[in-house]
Amino acid sequence: MSTILMSTILDVAAVSKSYGPLAVLKDVSLDVHRGEIFAIIGPNGAGKTTLFKVMTGESLCDGGRVRFDGADVTREPSHRRVRRGMGRTFQVARVFRDFTVRDNIVVAIEARRRNGGERVGPALSMAPAAEVVGEADELIRDIGLDHVRHSQASLLSHGDKKRLEFLIALALRPSILMLDEPTAGMSPSDRIGIAKLIQRIRDERGITVVMTEHDMDIVFSLASRIMVLNYGEVVATGSVADIRADQAVREVYLGKEMYGA
Numbered sequence: 001m002s003t004i005l006m007s008t009i010l011d012v013a014a015v016s017k018s019y020g021p022l023a024v025l026k027d028v029s030l031d032v033h034r035g036e037i038f039a040i041i042g043p044n045g046a047g048k049t050t051l052f053k054v055m056t057g058e059s060l061c062d063g064g065r066v067r068f069d070g071a072d073v074t075r076e077p078s079h080r081r082v083r084r085g086m087g088r089t090f091q092v093a094r095v096f097r098d099f100t101v102r103d104n105i106v107v108a109i110e111a112r113r114r115n116g117g118e119r120v121g122p123a124l125s126m127a128p129a130a131e132v133v134g135e136a137d138e139l140i141r142d143i144g145l146d147h148v149r150h151s152q153a154s155l156l157s158h159g160d161k162k163r164l165e166f167l168i169a170l171a172l173r174p175s176i177l178m179l180d181e182p183t184a185g186m187s188p189s190d191r192i193g194i195a196k197l198i199q200r201i202r203d204e205r206g207i208t209v210v211m212t213e214h215d216m217d218i219v220f221s222l223a224s225r226i227m228v229l230n231y232g233e234v235v236a237t238g239s240v241a242d243i244r245a246d247q248a249v250r251e252v253y254l255g256k257e258m259y260g261a
């Protein structure tokens with residue numbers, strides 16, 4: 001019997017996962033509300049990336065269940081979840097390196113339209129439809145990549161590559177965006193730029209965001225709610241204020257730089 005509330009878009013129930021003898025996720029449950037920015041934090045090795053992969057379908061869990069947008073997707077591979085509206089970026093940006101920014105977006109839009117059953121022309125190597133190019137250029141402008149529209153992806157700065165990856169994900173028109181350490185390896189100014197972009201994506205497009213992140217300034221400034229993992233277990237879930245005040249969370253981060261101490 002489902003107890004999912006109207007507002008829940010992603011629901012993880014009692015998930016467990018082991019690598020050999022190592023139990024990496026133990027009875028992990030969470031529910032993500034539509035339109036929120038939900039952050040998953042925890043020390044190195046806590047299981048954040050593993051949980052992330054279980055949610056996106058890159059890994060399957062040993063026990064428990066994952067529901068997305070009302071459907072049980074526990075055993076579904078990631079490409080099926082993408083079709084259901086689960087967009088994602090990767091810690092290491094995945095783009096077509098030899099393509100221009102615009103061509104990367106065109107390919108993504110065409111893929112979405114093909115998956116949606118639309119007729120979009122015979123092949124990617126043929127000239128794309130004007131409306132596809134128009135949509136690509138609008139997205140590029142909106143995300144602030146106009147200055148590199150015709151640049152080859154491999155030549156972009158790290159921050160712009162990340163923006164391009166966001167664009168590719170957005171071209172698929174997701175209802176949720178899964179971001180695993182979106183600011184990893186970035187300069188402080190690029191981090192702020194990406195944080196602003198995430199905020200805009202949520203505010204202006206209404207896209208739900210789930211993210212793992214080590215930068216606590218970013219987490220505390222963006223998250224609607226935060227879940228703390230430690231040794232594969234949920235320590236606490238709550239608002240920024242709840243998490244900052246939580247004694248068990250403080251103990252997890254004792255001696256570490258969660259509070260900028």
Ligand SMILES: Nc1ncnc2c1ncn2[C@@H]1O[C@H](COP(=O)(O)OP(=O)(O)OP(=O)(O)O)[C@@H](O)[C@H]1O
Nearest residue numbers: 019020022024042043044045046047048049050051
């Ligand atoms: N494919 C794998 N095979 C074996 N062990 C793994 C595998 N992937 C992860 N682990 C182990 O599972 C544990 C959790 O790893 P995970 O990457 O999920 O943690 P994390 O919280 O994302 O860490 P970090 O913050 O360092 O990225 C770690 O002990 C890790 O060594």
